[in-house]
Amino acid sequence: MNFVLSWLPTLLVFILMLGILVFVHELGHFLAAKISGMKVNEFAFGFPPRIWGKKIRGTLYAINAVPLGGYVKILGEDESSSDKHAFGNRPIRYRIFVLVAGVLMNFLLAYLVVIVIFWCSYPIPTGNSEKYGGTQIKGSGITSIESIEKGSLAEKYDFRVGDKVLKINKTENPGFDKFKEEIGKSKGSIAKIEIQRDGQILEKDVEIGDNALLGVGLWEEVGRVHYVWWQAPYYALLGAVSMIWMTLVAILSFFKDLIVIHKVTVDVMGPVGIFGITSVAIKLGFYYVLGLLLSLTISLGIINILPFPALDGGRVVFAVVEKIRGKKAKENVEAIIHSIGFFLLIALAILITVRDVIKLW
Numbered sequence: 394m395n396f397v398l399s400w401l402p403t404l405l406v407f408i409l410m411l412g413i414l415v416f417v418h419e420l421g422h423f424l425a426a427k428i429s430g431m432k433v434n435e436f437a438f439g440f441p442p443r444i445w446g447k448k449i450r451g452t453l454y455a456i457n458a459v460p461l462g463g464y465v466k467i468l469g470e471d472e473s474s475s476d477k478h479a480f481g482n483r484p485i486r487y488r489i490f491v492l493v494a495g496v497l498m499n500f501l502l503a504y505l506v507v508i509v510i511f512w513c514s515y516p517i518p519t520g521n522s523e524k525y526g527g528t529q530i531k532g533s534g535i536t537s538i539e540s541i542e543k544g545s546l547a548e549k550y551d552f553r554v555g556d557k558v559l560k561i562n563k564t565e566n567p568g569f570d571k572f573k574e575e576i577g578k579s580k581g582s583i584a585k586i587e588i589q590r591d592g593q594i595l596e597k598d599v600e601i602g603d604n605a606l607l608g609v610g611l612w613e614e615v616g617r618v619h620y621v622w623w624q625a626p627y628y629a630l631l632g633a634v635s636m637i638w639m640t641l642v643a644i645l646s647f648f649k650d651l652i653v654i655h656k657v658t659v660d661v662m663g664p665v666g667i668f669g670i671t672s673v674a675i676k677l678g679f680y681y682v683l684g685l686l687l688s689l690t691i692s693l694g695i696i697n698i699l700p701f702p703a704l705d706g707g708r709v710v711f712a713v714v715e716k717i718r719g720k721k722a723k724e725n726v727e728a729i730i731h732s733i734g735f736f737l738l739i740a741l742a743i744l745i746t747v748r749d750v751i752k753l754w
Contacts, residue, residue, distance in 0.1 A: 403672040408460060410671070410686050412439070414499070414693050415462020421498030422491055423465040429487035432468040432478040439463060467491070473724060485716045492705045492712070499694030500637060506687045507629040507636075510680065511620045536568055536613045538588075545608020550599050552609060553590065560587035569613050580605040640691045644699075663745035702734025 416438055423436045432451060437443075439457035446455040457463075469479025480488060538556045541547045561567050561575040562585055576584060579601040586597045599607065620628060662670065667689070674681040698706040708731075715721050 400672075402675055403668065406675055406682060407668050407671045410682075410689065412460045412462050413502075413686070414690055417498050417502050417690070418495040418693065418697070419463045419465045421494035421496070422467070424498075425491040425494030426465065426467045426480070429483055429491055430478060431480055431483055431487070431491065432476060433465060434468055435464075435466040437463050437465075481721075485712050489709055489712050492709050493698065495705060496694040496698045499690045499697070500633070502690045503637065503687055503694070504629060504633045506683055506690070507633045508625050510683055510687075511618075511625040511629050511632070512622065513680070535566070536572060536611050538609050539612040540610035542608035546599060546602070546606070547608040550597050552588070552597070552607075555590070556595075557589040558586065558611070559589055559594070561585070569611050572611060576601060576607055577605045636687065637691050637695070640688070641695050644692065644695050648699075663742055663748075665746050665750055701738075703731045703738060704734070707731065707734060 419436075423433060426433050434451075435453040435455060437446075437453075437455040437457055438460075440459040440461055440463075442458050444456050444458055446453055448454075467480045468474055468476055469481045473481065476482065480491070536558045538547070538552055538554055538558065541552060541554060558567060558572060559565065561572055562579065564571050564575055567575065579599075581603060582601060584599045584601050584607075586599055588595050588597065601607070667685075670685060671682075674685045697704050698709075700706045700710045711722060711727055
């Protein structure tokens with residue numbers, strides 16, 4: 394019982410995140426279908442059994458018992474129909490719009506999540522506030538001395554565990570990299586180091602030897618940058634675009650290595666791995682849960698738009714080919730190709746899940 398209770402928060406957050414990701418994606422398809430004049434038979438939150446449902450203007454809106462996202466049923470999407478409002482009978486530009494709308498909604502969610510993170514104060518590497526355009530919150534991102542080597546310069550000049558490094562030479566609030574860089578620059582000369590100990594500010598002029606080592610282990614806090622409300626949307630847009638691009642490069646590298654050298658060189662995770670990361674994120678705090686949601690919605694959006702059968706991107710390819718050829722592919726041929734793609738994706742998901750389980754053991 395204690396085991397179940399200990400994992401319950403992780404399970405709830407995991408289900409909530411998965412539900413948000415899938416529902417937002419399906420909401421994109423739903424809104425685009427309505428805008429494009431398509432007939433939507435059903436739009437549901439969650440999966441059956443049904444708890445509540447009401448038909449409004451030809452569309453059944455439903456709330457189901459299993460809160461793992463949702464789905465949308467558009468007339469003529471998976472079957473032929475003579476109705477002019479069916480998916481397959483609408484102009485190709487509308488069909489492509491509906492297919493990519495889910496991905497666009499995932500990216501919009503990513504943008505909104507980044508705005509929230511920026512409003513709440515964005516975590517950054519110590520000493521890099523200028524790069525992010527905000528104002529670093531005073532007292533955040535402090536670098537402290539975690540350990541001191543015996544017989545080192547740090548011991549000689551009476552540095553102590555817990556001392557906070559405020560400044561080295563002209564660099565204020567240095568992180569680990571900046572601290573190491575300044576020590577290196579001071580080789581054979583004097584390094585001016587300002588520390589805080591028990592509320593007191595101490596200045597030490599340390600003569601750095603030829604080995605350019607002080608002999609300390611440092612612990613670097615995560616700094617936080619604050620944005621005023623009107624700055625956040627702009628910098629969030631830059632941040633979201635940057636994250637989408639980096640994720641795209643990583644995913645393409647994964648598939649390239651899988652196909653070319655038959656190895657997985659990029660670290661990927663399935664549901665089991667994501668569940669484990671969710672547990673860690675909850676322990677670290679709200680920012681990290683938001684960060685995980687951000688990473689997942691971007692990944693889901695990019696994977697769905699890849700030109701692979703069974704994915705939204707694969708269906709876009711069929712629509713583009715239809716536009717070029719001037720006629721549709723045979724329904725049974727398209728269905729077979731998408732089925733093969735679906736089974737390949739399931740096989741890949743199973744392999745990744747097995748890999749995650751093996752890692753746990």
